[in-house]
Amino acid sequence: xxxxxxxxxxxxIADHQTKDFEFEIPYSNRGECIEAAKxxxxxxxxxxxxxxxKSECIALNFKEI
Numbered sequence: 001x002x003x004x005x006x007x008x009x010x011x012x013i014a015d016h017q018t019k020d021f022e023f024e025i026p027y028s029n030r031g032e033c034i035e036a037a038k039x040x041x042x043x044x045x046x047x048x049x050x051x052x053x054k055s056e057c058i059a060l061n062f063k064e065i
Contacts, residue, residue: 001026001027001028001060002027002028002029002030002059002060003026003027003028003029003030003032003033003057003058003059003060004024004025004026004027004033004057004058004060005024005025005026005027005033005036005037005040005055005056005057005058006022006023006024006055006056006057006058007022007023007024007025007040007053007054007055008020008021008022008053008054008055009021009022009023009051009052009053010050010051010052010053010054011049011050011051012049012050012051012052013048013049014048014049027057030057030059033057034057036055037055037056037057040053040055041053041054041055
């Protein structure tokens, strides 16, 4: 595992309260992580509530001891 796909799901309800949920998914290479991130970003409005996602690939740095 060399990269983590960080997904932030934001839900905004009608009275302007927001709640964020974070998900982390491990990937073995940067290319797969970037492709997955492209497919996840979206926004939608459902009965006055807004659902928004943002995603980002984060490289993991390992040091040998």
